[in-house]
Amino acid sequence: MITKETVKKILKFLGPGFLITVGFIDPGNWATNIEGGSRFGYTLLWVITLSTLILVVVQNMAAKVGIATGKSLAANIRELFPRSISTFLGITIVLACIATDVAELIGGAIGFQLLLGFPLWIGALITVFLEVFLIISQRYHRLERIIIGFLGIIALCYVAELVIVQPDWGAVASSLFIPRVSRSNIYIALGILGAVVMPHNIFLHSNVIHSREWGIDDQKKLALIKYEKIDTATALLLGWIVNSAMIVVAAKVFHGNSMVVTSIKNASQTLEPLAGPVAALLFAVALVFSGVGSSVTSSMAEVNVITGFLGKPEDSRTLLYRISTFITAIPSFVIIVFGVDTYKILILSQVVLSIQLPFTLIPLIILCRKKSIMGVFRSTTLEFILSIGISTVIICLNLFLLYTTLQGGA
Numbered sequence: 047m048i049t050k051e052t053v054k055k056i057l058k059f060l061g062p063g064f065l066i067t068v069g070f071i072d073p074g075n076w077a078t079n080i081e082g083g084s085r086f087g088y089t090l091l092w093v094i095t096l097s098t099l100i101l102v103v104v105q106n107m108a109a110k111v112g113i114a115t116g117k118s119l120a121a122n123i124r125e126l127f128p129r130s131i132s133t134f135l136g137i138t139i140v141l142a143c144i145a146t147d148v149a150e151l152i153g154g155a156i157g158f159q160l161l162l163g164f165p166l167w168i169g170a171l172i173t174v175f176l177e178v179f180l181i182i183s184q185r186y187h188r189l190e191r192i193i194i195g196f197l198g199i200i201a202l203c204y205v206a207e208l209v210i211v212q213p214d215w216g217a218v219a220s221s222l223f224i225p226r227v228s229r230s231n232i233y234i235a236l237g238i239l240g241a242v243v244m245p246h247n248i249f250l251h252s253n254v255i256h257s258r259e260w261g262i263d264d265q266k267k268l269a270l271i272k273y274e275k276i277d278t279a280t281a282l283l284l285g286w287i288v289n290s291a292m293i294v295v296a297a298k299v300f301h302g303n304s305m306v307v308t309s310i311k312n313a314s315q316t317l318e319p320l321a322g323p324v325a326a327l328l329f330a331v332a333l334v335f336s337g338v339g340s341s342v343t344s345s346m347a348e349v350n351v352i353t354g355f356l357g358k359p360e361d362s363r364t365l366l367y368r369i370s371t372f373i374t375a376i377p378s379f380v381i382i383v384f385g386v387d388t389y390k391i392l393i394l395s396q397v398v399l400s401i402q403l404p405f406t407l408i409p410l411i412i413l414c415r416k417k418s419i420m421g422v423f424r425s426t427t428l429e430f431i432l433s434i435g436i437s438t439v440i441i442c443l444n445l446f447l448l449y450t451t452l453q454g455g456a
Contacts, residue, residue, distance in 0.1 A: 073153015
């Protein structure tokens with residue numbers, strides 16, 4: 047029986063998982079999901095389901111690292127791996143952070159352009175300003191509530207769009223669980239995977255989990271960790287719904303009308319005559335909140351990654367902390383100023399994340415399996431086998447992507 051006290055505890059622990067969820071419904075997801083839905087209909091919905099199931103395993107492992115050691119994944123890698131390996135891993139995750147910022151700032155800029163008519167560079171500046179302001183000026187728990195509010199707005203916008211477009215629910219249901227992979231869709235499938243299972247989010251979860259009181263002994267932590275699992279599962283379920291909705295709307299509106307979508311802006315312009323002005327407005331509003339919200343959480347991850355791998359304290363009063371909130375955003379401005387095809391860059395950025403994933407997952411698996419580090423939180427045999435299987439699938443998909451790209455099939 048669920049008691050009032052249990053409900054209070056669950057509500058107290060809800061939060062960190064939702065910060066992770068905002069990160070995997072960022073504008074990079076919009077690009078891959080719109081591309082996947084408009085080109086292949088409902089076919090790639092199974093990738094969202096697979097990615098979310100992978101996230102449940104991986105994010106729980108990341109949270110356990112933070113709870114068991116009292117340190118983030120970045121700090122653990124720096125302290126426990128040889129310097130050459132930790133340096134290499136640090137470089138790869140910083141590159142992934144740059145790819146993440148490219149997606150989120152470009153997406154926020156496009157959102158402001160669609161909603162208010164601003165030039166892309168102004169929209170990007172506004173996104174960066176809001177991101178830095180929210181991180182530096184807000185207390186963590188207040189910032190957490192703001193981000194959860196953003197997530198709620200995005201979810202409501204897409205639920206409303208589903209009501210407007212009226213998809214084929216039978217086709218949706220089957221595509222959510224039946225895998226279909228081909229040479230023509232592997233590039234987009236891997237992009238969707240990278241857009242959902244984002245490496246910087248794994249680092250972030252291992253850090254923000256410290257915002258909760260876990261007690262001073264292992265038994266107390268073990269008793270409370272079930273609430274972390276509820277938080278993660280609830281948040282990721284919401285993310286699964288929103289990401290699936292993105293593909294469903296694109297499949298119904300664009301693929302169903304044989305429309306070719308070449309950009310997020312083009313998607314909004316095409317959406318209006320096909321689904322009405324309300325659908326286009328909801329699209330723009332959700333994109334703005336997605337860009338700003340996900341840029342905030344990605345900057346939180348970037349600060350932790352940079353300070354953690356350098357062995358510096360994560361102190362908001364330091365110059366390093368403040369620089370770290372925006373330094374990886376600089377390439378995004380270069381792309382915008384030089385007029386690079388933002389839609390293709392958005393999709394490419396998500397593929398970069400997928401290629402980096404093994405370099406985050408393998409250290410995580412190694413750390414979680416070491417009893418000397420994790421103690422009673424050490425991965426069970428089942429979790430270890432699942433995590434090895436997950437990494438193997440991702441590596442195989444990456445190799446398939448490389449092969450099809452070299453053969454001209456992607």
